[in-house]
Amino acid sequence: MNIDNSTLFTLKKELLNQSYSHSTFLYSRCFYIHGVELTVCCNAEYTLDKIVSWVGEVPSKSHHKITVYLFTPEELDISTKDWCDESSQDCWSDTKDGLRYGIQRDFAARELTPDCFYAVLGLEYSDGLYNFLRWLLPSYLLESQQAIIHSACVLSNKKEALFFLGYSGAGKTTITSLAGARDILGDDMNRLFISDNVVSAGPGGVGGAFEPSVPIDSSFPVKAFFWLKQSNRNQVVTISKTAAFQRLFSSFVGWSWENVDHELQQKMMSFIDEVLRDTPMYELEFTKEVDAWKKIEEVL
Amino acid sequence: MSYIRNNEFVWKKIGGESFILDVANEKSHSLNESATWIWCFLDVEKEFDDIVTEFLVKFDAPVEIATKDIQNILMDLNNLNLVIKQ
Structure with missing residues (x-):
């Protein structure tokens, strides 16, 4: 730290x-x-x-x-x-x-x-x-199968949530600004939760540059996660379960290496395991152009 | 020579692979299927020969190659302090 x-x-x-x-x-x-x-x-x-x-x-x-x-x-x-x-x-x-x-x-x-x-x-x-x-909040939210994820979250044309993960500067706000008429949940903090066995998303309500274009208590089924990587081409590649696990884990808000609460870590892992059971994660190499969204829509 | 898993770590099996948190060193580790099998098998102390014997029951591989692979995996896990050599 x-x-x-x-x-x-x-x-x-x-x-x-x-x-x-x-x-x-x-x-x-x-x-x-x-x-x-x-x-x-x-x-x-x-x-x-x-x-x-x-x-x-x-x-x-x-x-x-x-x-x-x-x-x-x-x-x-x-x-x-x-x-x-x-x-x-x-x-x-x-x-x-x-x-x-x-x-x-x-x-x-x-x-x-x-x-x-x-x-x-x-x-x-x-x-x-x-x-x-x-x-x-994170430790309380986990008790009810919820987490705040450091991410951008945009709704597809079918109103399914797409999470964009990546380190600071990876392009979360950029991919949001290229989303056109699609609804935006948030460009920095979004809520990921499991309700009635459905992996869902909603606005985080705890900061970010973009105001959500949907109500704070709304929820949408999650279609996919994308790990952002800026590039000179647009390409979507499927990544392994363990790589996806590692990337979602690193995107959890409220967890740090200083926090050695094993029970909390175990709960996070169980939650991530359930989230990724039926939801794919891709690596998205993208240019800072609106064409990136064509590639995204192709894999949905 | 015997080996045992270091139980200080929080970990999760994901499919046949696993994800391990090493908080002290601020690292996380992903183990492939064979390393995960060894990691799980070492919940109690095991002799090297027993690891090889059981590994060959689980995985279809020539003895010499399997022995070499297991040696390398154990060396890596030991270097990461994930497994303790007794």
Whole structure:
């Protein structure tokens, strides 16, 4: 993991290790994200208004309830600019006595008791909240056969979901921008889930440059995965199950090499195994031209 | 010479192949069908000769080639710390 501002990282770590005694909050509100009910308690109403503007507050059926005691850096006498003064996007994650700790450039969070978190978020932009949610949610989502996948997701002309995976810079946003009139779920974060034995996709709702062109709670059957590789030609090649497994694993959001939770790793593997049982993955060599989509449609 | 699988790793069998996570070294490994068979067979300590004998029951291969392949696979797995040589 890369950390450029080690002084700030140490400060955030110390902050999380301090004994937590705050117990009075003026405001609280419930948010619902992919079946997780998130009760946010804080002392600044504008904080809740900002969260509503980013994730909405439409009630939905929940399978898990989490409480978050939320602070802004300013409430701890740190400016948001100083709090986010880190160029690395890497997320540090650790577990002590079964409780989770997480630090990224714009958030620091600690699980106080099971399902109850203390978090400090820079909320000038939505990234602080989204990074926190990408750290917080994956283990809960896996319990209900869901995952956030670092991917672009576009609907085919038959309204089947196509996932595009690849490392940062591989062309996820590019393939999305070339999709023409096709509906876009997201260019960076998308939800992959299994419901009634059907592998499905929906918008991630946790960041990305493109606004989904379908409702956040919509779902579409997944037709195929494509691993992106920029090239001077357009070509689609089938890849082996283990290579597909490795590539989908590396696209999971919320998992890092620092996280050595074997149970979580095992759950991820079982989920991926089920997803890839009947859904193919291809390697897509593509030019940054709209013709790439002809090759994609040919294999569907 | 005997061998046993290092059980520190989280892994999953996918079809006849397998995917193994090596968190300490921030790597993942994919094993082909024969390496996967050896990896699974070494859930308890086995002598080299027993591995060869059982391998030949499972895979149709000339003894000399199979023995050489098994030696190479075990060497690779041992170098990756996936298998422990006793």
